[in-house]
Ligand SMILES: *Cc1c(COP(=O)(O)O)cnc(C)c1O
């Protein structure tokens with residue numbers, strides 16, 4: 001039913017078999033990317049057929065890794081709206097500001113997309129137990145999809161991760177361990193369990209299929225704009241999976257001939273208290289350095305070192321993009337504004353994209369007429385503590 005071909009390392013180009021479980025490149029340790037037979041798909045598949053399908057990310061199933069539809073584990077994720085934000089845009093000085101609202105996904109964030117793809121493929125490959133460290137929202141999402149798939153799900157998160165993320169893991173029946181430390185410390189604990197118990201490691205980018213789920217944001221942006229690409233996409237990056245996915249989606253759409261070629265500039269925004277990608281971009285490096293003492297209330301952005309950093313930086317450089325930072329105070333202010341002028345209760349990470357748009361417009365990096373898509377990665381409803389603080393500023 002689909003065009004899955006193989007996995008390939010974007011660093012050393014080594015090919016890997018896609019039909020058995022794989023983690024990182026066996027040659028160099030980089031994350032693997034999924035390749036499809038797109039020339040064949042271009043001849044056989046029409047974008048108009050998709051229009052009549054279910055309004056979930058699985059409407060693009062030929063471009064996703066699952067071979068047998070019966071293995072799809074879905075809670076209705078994806079096909080989230082792209083909302084015009086004219087009042088927010090007017091304040092910033094942007095005539096065509098759009099918000100892709102990922103807060104409407106199951107479990108309240110876009111992590112549902114990665115979990116749906118990753119869990120479905122794990123089930124298809126016969127995996128019985130998955131394990132991952134998380135800053136919070138990914139744990140909730142993998143616990144939910146793991147429950148539906150009846151996978152054993154082991155999750156480790158920092159003890160200061162939002163309480164709601166701990167609760168959702170527990171209510172879905174996942175095995176949750178709290179760690180006194182950062183996501184990198186949780187990662188070490190999981191790596192130990194993987195070694196001892198043979199769990200499948202589904203840490204960010206340590207398995208290839210999460211990117212494919214998040215890629216569907218890019219496919220949707222194109223379809224929802226009438227099979228056309230925007231001028232700019234602004235994304236709040238932690239591990240950077242979403243931006244790697246959207247970048248990959250746009251490339252695949254070009255290869256399929258479904259959209260006309262057009263320069264799209266990618267923008268990554270990170271928190272001032274944890275901005276390894278911004279620093280690397282400014283120093284024109286090809287990868288980032290571990291960020292000491294990472295601190296931000298935007299838990300999804302608290303990632304001191306991302307495995308796919310070189311891919312994010314490649315997407316920025318290749319597209320003529322840029323990386324900027326937002327302070328927690330600026331995020332809280334933007335949360336307030338989005339809620340009050342547009343009725344959008346966005347998460348702090350999503351609010352960071354508003355801050356980035358504002359800064360880049362002020363610097364004239366953005367033009368008034370640019371069509372700009374902000375990715376609001378989750379619902380503000382998952383961040384009652386941030387909302388409380390936003391009301392105090
Ligand atoms: C995980 C997360 C992010 C960062 O996503 P990456 O793909 O790791 O860059 C941003 N926002 C929210 C709400 C998240 O949960």
Ligand SMILES: [Zn+2]
Pocket residue numbers: 009010011012013014025026027028029030
């Ligand atoms: Zn490699």
